[in-house]
Amino acid sequence: MxxxxxxxxxxxxxxxxxxxxxxxxxxxxxxxxxxxxxxxxxxxxxxxxxxxxxxxxxxxxxxxxxxxxxxxxxxxxxxxxxxxxxxxxxxxxxxxxxxxxxxxxxxxxxxxxxxxxxxxxxxxxxxxxxxxxxxxxxxxxxxxxxxxxxxxxxxxxxxxxxxxxxxxxxxxxxxxxxxxxxxxxxxxxxxxxxxxxxxxxxxxxxxxxxxxxxxGGKSPVIVSADADLAKAVDRIMYGKMINAGQTCIAPDYVLLSHSQLDEFVRLAQAWFDQHYPNWDSNTDFTRIINGAQLQRLQTWLNEAHSNGAQVVTLAKQRADFLTPCLVHHAPDACQLMQQEIFGPILPIVTVDNVQAAIDYINVRPRPLACYVFAQQPEVIEQCVKHTVAGGMCVNDVVLHVAQDDLPFGGIxxxxxxxxxxxxxxxxxxxxxxVFVQKPKNMVALMSPPYGKRVKTLLKFLKP
Missing domain, CATH: 3.40.605.10 (Aldehyde Dehydrogenase; Chain A, domain 1)
Structure with missing residues (x-):
């Protein structure tokens, strides 16, 4: 030390x-x-x-x-x-x-x-x-x-x-x-x-x-009605579950339409079962760094649940691990919806359309990253132009940080x-x-005393 x-x-x-x-x-x-x-x-x-x-x-x-x-x-x-x-x-x-x-x-x-x-x-x-x-x-x-x-x-x-x-x-x-x-x-x-x-x-x-x-901050994901939902879930879940969500640019919460909610949950469960089989002994999933962080996440999850949120666990409870889960209908005032989560908990917020999702993001602090899943170019452009975030991915998550020619930073x-x-x-x-003067230049012509010579020059120089 x-x-x-x-x-x-x-x-x-x-x-x-x-x-x-x-x-x-x-x-x-x-x-x-x-x-x-x-x-x-x-x-x-x-x-x-x-x-x-x-x-x-x-x-x-x-x-x-x-x-x-x-x-x-x-x-x-x-x-x-x-x-x-x-x-x-x-x-x-x-x-x-x-x-x-x-x-x-x-x-x-x-x-x-x-x-x-x-x-x-x-x-x-x-x-x-x-x-x-x-x-x-x-x-x-x-x-x-x-x-x-x-x-x-x-x-x-x-x-x-x-x-x-x-x-x-x-x-x-x-x-x-x-x-x-x-x-x-x-x-x-x-x-x-x-x-x-x-x-x-x-x-x-x-x-x-x-x-x-x-x-950090709460990096949102917009899922448009025209998005390929299966592909969107695949990328969102990957970005959320690597390092057990302990990533500053991990998808923090998802914004999608009411009609997409049930299918999103079904696909997310299937994705987790496929990528983290044999959960009791799985060694691919990262552990939460320490007991204090684990307790924080569990407290926030309990608070949301006790205030009416629906919690969908993706695996059985396991000692020293936080059970990965989806959370929907969480009250806006709860900690899960106010603070950066930094764990394998994914809130889902239902909205009427993409503009409503953009409005939801823009009344909150500007995030480190923002993600959009859509197929129509005009929808993608709408999200790119009308949200402000440190960085953005279109039809993927987190990968902008690995591009050496892209600046990485927040706002x-x-x-x-x-x-x-x-x-x-x-x-x-x-x-x-660095300014490099030459031996012969016009600067001396503008020096005091300000007589007729300078006044004549100013006639040519004034806007």
């Missing part, structure tokens, strides 16, 4: 090194990305084992699909495009100031702080790190205390691949996380809850540290700023504006 003194010393080493290397060549950036790639390849087994141990049950295959593969993809994308991203970019010059020229020079910000969550402990470290490294920065990562074995594994493995003044792993509880957020980073990226995000932003404000906040309560790919490079870089 990192002490407060170590935290300060580690940051000082990173900060000092960053100020001694203000221009970071592609060779250095490339090496750091390749070292990250090597760590993932060579230490895959202990990392997957640590994640599984922290969850109590999480399939290595699921962790590979959800964490390792997209992490490798992000690194490869940065290695392919990073050298081009870091080149200076031409900018136009106003005719008044020609023959001067302008350009934009991307520069490393310096030291990037990353506060990572527990639900995807590997991917949500690697993604920000890729962007920090390709932009030429050094980084310091605070890993969630809710995945202690993974945190310990990373703290042990990272020094085998990186110098302490390139990348440092910080472990510890909420007190260390709070102290971490007060450090004068050149950029701070936080992934977690909206409530904690507010504290992080408040702490960063004291240092005027720019922040990227990747939060309002679901986040601030975005990263991934070129967007992440630019977020982690200072895009310095």
């Amino acid at each position: 990192t002490s407060s003194t170590e935290l300060t010393e580690q940051f000082a080493a990173l900060y000092s090194a960053s100020r001694q290397e203000l221009s970071v060549p592609w060779s250095t950036r490339k090496r750091r990305l390749q070292q990250l790639q090597a760590l993932l390849k060579e230490q895959q087994k202990p990392l997957l084992e640590a994640i599984a141990a922290d969850f109590g049950q999480r399939s290595h295959i699921e962790s590979t699909i959800l964490e390792l593969i997209p992490s490798h993809s992000g690194i490869k994308h940065a290695l392919k495009h990073g050298e081009k991203w870091m080149k200076r970019r031409k900018a136009s010059t106003s005719w008044l100031f020609k023959p001067a020229t302008c350009y934009v020079q991307p520069q490393p910000k310096g030291v990037v702080g990353i506060v990572s969550p527990w639900n995807y402990p590997l991917f949500l470290i690697i993604g920000p790190l890729v962007d920090a490294f390709v932009a030429g920065n050094r980084a310091m990562v605070k890993i969630s205390e809710h995945v202690p074995q993974f945190a310990e594994a990373m703290a042990t493995l990272v020094p085998q691949y990186f110098q302490a003044d390139e990348l440092t792993i910080v472990t510890g509880g909420a007190d260390i996380a709070a102290a971490f957020s007060t450090l004068p980073f050149d950029h701070l990226l936080f992934t977690g809850s909206t409530a904690v995000g507010k504290h992080v932003m408040r702490a960063a404000a004291a240092n005027l540290t720019p922040v990227t906040l990747e939060l 309002g309560p679901s986040g601030m700023g975005a990263y991934h790919g070129k967007t992440g490079f630019e977020a982690m870089s200072h895009m310095k504006a």
Whole structure:
């Protein structure tokens, strides 16, 4: 566990090194990305084992699909495009100031702080790190205390691949996380809850540290009357049940017509039976991370049920697991309908039509993701244009996060700023504006004293 003194010393080493290397060549950036790639390849087994141990049950295959593969993809994308991203970019010059020229020079910000969550402990470290490294920065990562074995594994493995003044792993509880957020980073990226995000932003404000906040919210799914319901259920259930719903962009609730409800429930039950057979001994389904989260979900479910919601359980009760279920006719005031669920509970809200679904979404806080299932182009366009969310999928869910050329980020309560790919490079870089004056120019003609010469020029320059 990192002490407060170590935290300060580690940051000082990173900060000092960053100020001694203000221009970071592609060779250095490339090496750091390749070292990250090597760590993932060579230490895959202990990392997957640590994640599984922290969850109590999480399939290595699921962790590979959800964490390792997209992490490798992000690194490869940065290695392919990073050298081009870091080149200076031409900018136009106003005719008044020609023959001067302008350009934009991307520069490393310096030291990037990353506060990572527990639900995807590997991917949500690697993604920000890729962007920090390709932009030429050094980084310091605070890993969630809710995945202690993974945190310990990373703290042990990272020094085998990186110098302490390139990348440092910080472990510890909420007190260390709070102290971490007060450090004068050149950029701070936080992934977690909206409530904690507010504290992080408040702490960063004291240092005027720019922040990227990747939060959450209730990501809705619109199912149009013309949608292929079987395909919609297949994708919605997949997105909801992977990692037991502990995904910030998991479908949080479904909006569909009254006539679709019974068939949706039937198809969802059939889907669950097919994909998670032998429930009593099934090892493909991820366990809820800890007892506190399990109790929270059960309390919210009980509250909804006691206030008239219909709960459709998809499996038998099982020790230490929350039984996956559908919930319909839940009162709007209950916690399931007010808070991000982060578990294998899927509320269903019936509406009259797509416009009613859009209206339902738009009177609520803007979500991190929004999904629509429809076949008619005009319906799809209606949903794309008239909802506001961090990101969107059409006829699928969650997969936008795995696209390296798409920015990933929220809006309002679901986040601030975005990263991934070129967007992440630019977020982690200072895009310095440069104006280059030529020996012969017209600027001197506009200098005081403002006599006849200047007045004559103004006749040509005034709008």
